[in-house]
Amino acid sequence: MPKSIEKVFIVWGGNKPLADMVSAKLGEHGFDGVVGGGTPTDMYIGTQIFSQIAQCTRAIILVQDIHHELGGVFSNNLMFEWGYLTAKMDPRKLHIFLIGDLSKNLPSDLAGIWASEIKEGDKTPEQIAKDIADIFFRGGVPAN
Numbered sequence: 009m010p011k012s013i014e015k016v017f018i019v020w021g022g023n024k025p026l027a028d029m030v031s032a033k034l035g036e037h038g039f040d041g042v043v044g045g046g047t048p049t050d051m052y053i054g055t056q057i058f059s060q061i062a063q064c065t066r067a068i069i070l071v072q073d074i075h076h077e078l079g080g081v082f083s084n085n086l087m088f089e090w091g092y093l094t095a096k097m098d099p100r101k102l103h104i105f106l107i108g109d110l111s112k113n114l115p116s117d118l119a120g121i122w123a124s125e126i127k128e129g130d131k132t133p134e135q136i137a138k139d140i141a142d143i144f145f146r147g148g149v150p151a152n
Contacts, residue, residue: 013038016144017064019093020044021086023072026107026133030068033141041068044089057089065101067093068144071123072107105140 016039020027024043031041042060045053061067069090071082093102104123106114111123124143126136 015064017067019069019089021083029137
């Protein structure tokens with residue numbers, strides 16, 4: 009396995025298995041994917057998240073509406089981490105992936121953000137993770 013190039017914080021909004029697969033794909037190319045959260049090591053999980061983010065030079069945000077029954081509501085943790093990373097990180101180091109959704113469907117306060125749209129269709133989670141990693145390695149430019 010190649011020596012780690014950079015640590016990449018991975019935000020996930022309910023689909024941790026996908027975040028783990030994206031981390032594994034990054035690892036194949038020498039990046040160290042740090043999946044946010046995990047088993048809390050502190051009474052306040054926020055302390056752990058801030059510590060994980062501080063170790064990383066890039067971030068991937070996996071935005072996926074897994075709460076369809078709630079009318080398109082994203083996880084509170086995802087929204088908090090997304091906002092924090094947007095405020096703290098160089099925008100060129102922040103990679104946002106909308107999985108099965110379109111930029112135009114985001115809440116109005118997120119209108120105009122740059123994000124890669126990942127179509128789910130009949131893809132397996134492994135194929136989606138590969139698509140995300142491929143776009144990340146191309147510098148955030150989706151294939152045509």
